[in-house]
Amino acid sequence: MEPPQAQTFLAAIPGQFMEVRLSDLSLPRGTEIPEDLRDAARRQIILRRPFSPCDIRKTTKGARLGILYQIRGPGTLRMSTLVAGDPLSLIGPLGNGFDVPADLRRALLVTGGMGAPPIEYLAEYLRTRRPDVDVRAFAGARGLEELPYEVRFDNEKGAILDEFRRLNVESCIATDDGSVGFHGFVTQCLHQWLERHRPGDGRCIVYACGPERMLSATAAVAQTWGLECQVSMERMMACGIGLCQSCVVPVRGEGGTAVNKLCCKDGPVFDSKDVIFE
Amino acid sequence: MSDAIDLSVDFAGLRLANPVCTASGTCGYADELADYLDLDRLGAFVTKSITVEPRAGNATPRIVETDAGMLNAIGLANIGLERFLREKVPLLEGMRPAVFVNVAGRRIEEYVTVAERLAGCPAIAGLELNVSCPNVKQGGITFGTDPEQIAKVTAAVKAVAGGKRLMVKLTPSVTDITACARAAVDAGADALSLVNTFPAMVIDVASRRPVLANVTGGLSGPAIRPIAVHLMHRVWREVAGPQGIPLMGMGGIRTASDALEFILAGATAVAVGTATLIDPDTAERIITGLAAYCRRTGTTRLADLIGGVQ
Numbered sequence: 001m002e003p004p005q006a007q008t009f010l011a012a013i014p015g016q017f018m019e020v021r022l023s024d025l026s027l028p029r030g031t032e033i034p035e036d037l038r039d040a041a042r043r044q045i046i047l048r049r050p051f052s053p054c055d056i057r058k059t060t061k062g063a064r065l066g067i068l069y070q071i072r073g074p075g076t077l078r079m080s081t082l083v084a085g086d087p088l089s090l091i092g093p094l095g096n097g098f099d100v101p102a103d104l105r106r107a108l109l110v111t112g113g114m115g116a117p118p119i120e121y122l123a124e125y126l127r128t129r130r131p132d133v134d135v136r137a138f139a140g141a142r143g144l145e146e147l148p149y150e151v152r153f154d155n156e157k158g159a160i161l162d163e164f165r166r167l168n169v170e171s172c173i174a175t176d177d178g179s180v181g182f183h184g185f186v187t188q189c190l191h192q193w194l195e196r197h198r199p200g201d202g203r204c205i206v207y208a209c210g211p212e213r214m215l216s217a218t219a220a221v222a223q224t225w226g227l228e229c230q231v232s233m234e235r236m237m238a239c240g241i242g243l244c245q246s247c248v249v250p251v252r253g254e255g256g257t258a259v260n261k262l263c264c265k266d267g268p269v270f271d272s273k274d275v276i277f278e
Numbered sequence: 279m280s281d282a283i284d285l286s287v288d289f290a291g292l293r294l295a296n297p298v299c300t301a302s303g304t305c306g307y308a309d310e311l312a313d314y315l316d317l318d319r320l321g322a323f324v325t326k327s328i329t330v331e332p333r334a335g336n337a338t339p340r341i342v343e344t345d346a347g348m349l350n351a352i353g354l355a356n357i358g359l360e361r362f363l364r365e366k367v368p369l370l371e372g373m374r375p376a377v378f379v380n381v382a383g384r385r386i387e388e389y390v391t392v393a394e395r396l397a398g399c400p401a402i403a404g405l406e407l408n409v410s411c412p413n414v415k416q417g418g419i420t421f422g423t424d425p426e427q428i429a430k431v432t433a434a435v436k437a438v439a440g441g442k443r444l445m446v447k448l449t450p451s452v453t454d455i456t457a458c459a460r461a462a463v464d465a466g467a468d469a470l471s472l473v474n475t476f477p478a479m480v481i482d483v484a485s486r487r488p489v490l491a492n493v494t495g496g497l498s499g500p501a502i503r504p505i506a507v508h509l510m511h512r513v514w515r516e517v518a519g520p521q522g523i524p525l526m527g528m529g530g531i532r533t534a535s536d537a538l539e540f541i542l543a544g545a546t547a548v549a550v551g552t553a554t555l556i557d558p559d560t561a562e563r564i565i566t567g568l569a570a571y572c573r574r575t576g577t578t579r580l581a582d583l584i585g586g587v588q
Contacts, residue, residue, distance in 0.1 A: 021556070044345045046499055048556055091314075091558075236339045238348060239555035242310040244303075245326075245352050246341040260334050260355065265310075 006062030009093060012053070014122035015209075015232050015269045018092025019048035019240040020067070025078035025086075033077065043074040047238055048091065050264075052209075054117035055124060068117045068148060094240050095268050098122055098207055098230055100130065105202025108227075109137040109169075110218050112186055112210025116148045118232055119209050120163055127167045134200070137164045137171040138193070140186025140214065144179040151180055186210075187217040194225050205230060212278055219272035229272035235263040250276040283572045284579045285565070287321070287546050289524045290443045290468040292376045292403055294321035294547060296568065297580065298537065298561050301528045301551030302326055302380035302406060302447070303352065307366040308373065314558030319565060320375040321547055324471075325366075327382040327408050330391050332358030337491035342480050347499030347530070348552060349478050351492035354382050354411055359392050367399050376403035378445060382411060386431050390438055397440035404443030407435060407467075410474035411496075422449040422474070425461035436466035445469040445526065448513075450502075451477055455509050459517040471526035471549065472513060473506045499552040503530030507539050514544020514585050532560065534567025544585040 001009060023045045027033070033041045055066030069076050082088065098118070100107075107126055111119040116139065126135050139161055141147040150162035151173065159181045164171040173181030174189040182189040190206075208218040209232035222229035235247035242265040249267060251274040253259035258276055261267065285296035299322040305311050307325050317323060335355025342349050357365070362379075370377050379402050383389040389407065396402050409422035409431060421427045428446065436444050446462035448455060450473035459470055475496025480489045488494070506529025518525050527545030531537050532553040540548045553560040572580055 023556075045343060046346060046552070046556060047343045047348060236341055238341050238343075238350070238552075239558070241314065241558060243306050243558070244341065244350065244555050245335065245355050246338070246350060248335065248338060248340070248355070258334075 001065060002062040009056055009065060010058060010063050012056055012093035013097030014125045015052065015097035015118045016093035016095050017050045017052045017240070017268065018090045018094060020051055021048050021089040022075045022078045026081050027078055028081050034071070037071065037073070037077055040074045041077055045074045045078070048240065049075045050237060050240055052118035052121070052232070054120040056121065068120070070114055070148065091240065095264060096266070098232070098269050100126065101203065103203050104130065104133050104205060106134040106200055106204040108190065108204065108206045109135065110186060110190055110206060110208040110210070111137070112140045112214035113146065114148060115208070115210030115214070115232065119207065122207055123164055123167050123169050127169065135169045137161065137169055138174065138186050138190050139171060140174040140189070140210070143175050143177045147173065147175070147180070185214070185217065187214065187221050190218065191221045191224070194221070199225055199227055208232065215272070216277035219275070219277070222272060230269050231272045231275060232268045233263050233270060233275070234268070237264050240264045252276060282578060283569050284581070285568055285572070287581050287584070289322070289547050290404070292322070292443060294376060296321045296565050297541065297545070297547040298565050298568070299526065299547050299549040300324050300554065300561065301549035302408070304551040304554045307362070307369070309369050311554070311558060315562060318374040319562055322376040322378055322403070323373060324378040324406055324549060325380055327354050327356055327380045327411070328359055328362050328392055329354060329356055329382050330359050330388045332356065332361065339490055340492070342489040342495070344480055344497070345501060347497050347501035349480055349490060349495035349497050350475070351490045351495035353492065359395060363395060363399070367401055371401040373401070377401060378404040378406045380406040380408050380447070381435070382408040386434050389431055390434050393435045394438040397438060397442055402442060404445055404468070405435065405439060406471060407432065407444065407446045410447050410449030422458065423452050425457045428458055429461040429465040432462050432465035432467050443468045445471050447474055448472040449474045450505065450509055456512055456516045459513045463517060463521055463523050467523070469524045469526065470513065470518060471528065473502070473509055473529050476502055498530065500530040500532060503536060506530065507543050510540055510545055511543040511587065519544060519585055531564070534564050534571055537564050537568060538571060538583070541580070541583050542585070542587040546584055
């Protein structure tokens with residue numbers, strides 16, 4: 001990415017996202033399409049797809065953005081044929097992003113499934129810009145296969161995530177099937193860690209991104225420990241810029257009545273105390 | 279060369295700089311789109327629906343993509359008449375294009391209440407009567423499929439609309455769209471817009487449930503364009519053309535060629551909807567493309583192409 005767009009993205013906050021046009025990319029060759037995506041490959045897509053970058057860094061020419069994705073449908077199938085140097089149409093950065101207050105002392109990062117990218121970028125962002133903050137990551141998935149990270153085995157600490165090790169951030173893994181790390185939900189893992197280590201002195205915030213049930217469980221753990229919690233919500237959205245009104249998140253308004261906020265413009269990051277989870 | 283080409287059209291007595299407009303529900307109340315599109319280049323701006331009371335809209339998922347289109351079931355979520363007058367109308371005041379406000383309701387009295395208040399706003403050039411929303415339980419499409427109801431609501435709103443142009447938005451899901459068009463025109467509509475979305479449904483085969491929380495939604499996008507062009511042509515030929523009523527065409531318009539199909543079929547103006555959600559500057563690209571088409575074909579006045587299909 002070259003200036004002036006590069007400057008715009010270098011100023012992006014972790015948790016912000018962009019709308020990527022994939023409709024004009026080609027599909028992989030028929031034989032390279034996994035069996036379960038053969039039907040999806042026939043779909044004519046038109047809408048952009050929202051992605052949160054997992055990494056944004058300065059280069060000699062401008063900026064480089066990392067998008068972490070899993071091939072799941074007609075959009076990401078097309079994405080898999082991109083090669084270095086291909087043009088890609090992006091609208092962004094969009095949304096609010098995570099709030100990192102000046103007096104933050106400890107950040108507990110929680111991710112589930114494909115909620116990983118903005119959390120990874122948040123870890124990097126905190127490490128490079130806020131070395132005073134203690135950062136620890138908790139990553140959950142159904143099993144080892146679904147974990148969108150590289151797992152590494154450390155003699156002392158057991159299974160850890162290489163992406164966070166490189167940033168010098170301690171990490172814990174939780175899998176539903178116990179295939180690696182803690183056997184159980186990532187939220188149980190977080191709770192257990194808090195029991196053992198306590199949140200410590202100073203302002204501690206839980207930052208979470210993942211499936212809604214995981215976010216709601218994370219919010220409950222945070223509440224148990226009296227911690228602030230910011231959740232990055234996900235909704236099906238057509239435009240990402242507040243036009244279509246499709247991505248509403250119900251939040252508690254004045255007097256406790258539910259008010260719809262837009263995931264794309266008011267979010268995607270919300271204070272977990274405000275969100276009325278499904 | 280381009281200044282020799284006249285893109286302007288006369289739309290029910292309003293001079294539009296060009297025929298390209300926004301389609302209601304895909305462009306907010308204008309401020310949302312201003313960062314991405316030079317609104318002053320538009321022919322006209324059509325706002326999201328306004329109802330008397332604020333509406334929260336339907337549960338999510340409210341949209342789902344399908345082949346060459348999408349379904350939406352927003353449920354007329356809007357800030358309500360009072361907030362619209364207070365917060366949004368002042369923003370519309372400085373706009374160069376004509377502003378049409380889309381009006382919706384459950385009962386005729388609700389349409390009338392909204393129209394009466396909007397009639398007093400100098401910033402507003404016209405009203406678009408939404409009698410064709412497929413996603414609400416009361417009102418909407420239940421008005422729009424019955425010519426008698428269309429006539430009643432049109433006449434009632436016309437009586438309070440003052441000098442505002444009244445445009446009635448038709449649903450495509452009727453046996454004979456010309457009967458609905460005729461009912462609206464006979465009851466005093468100054469213009470018609472067509473078509474609204476098609477009632478549709480998508481099922482997730484993994485969960486065996488409808489994808490949309492509302493079960494059904496309105497289909498829009500390129501998938502519906504040829505059907506919309508056909509309906510435009512029928513309404514033009516059988517009702518609007520003979521009576522001199524201008525039409526605003528919409529349904530899957532993404533390019534200047536798409537817009538020209540509607541114009542040749544009888545549309546005086548065209549509205550861009552779903553394409554704006556994907557590329558918010560689509561309307562500007564279409565305006566540029568229309569001028570290029572005119573240059574290429576030696577057309578000095580775009581308006582000469584209206585209904586020009588041979």
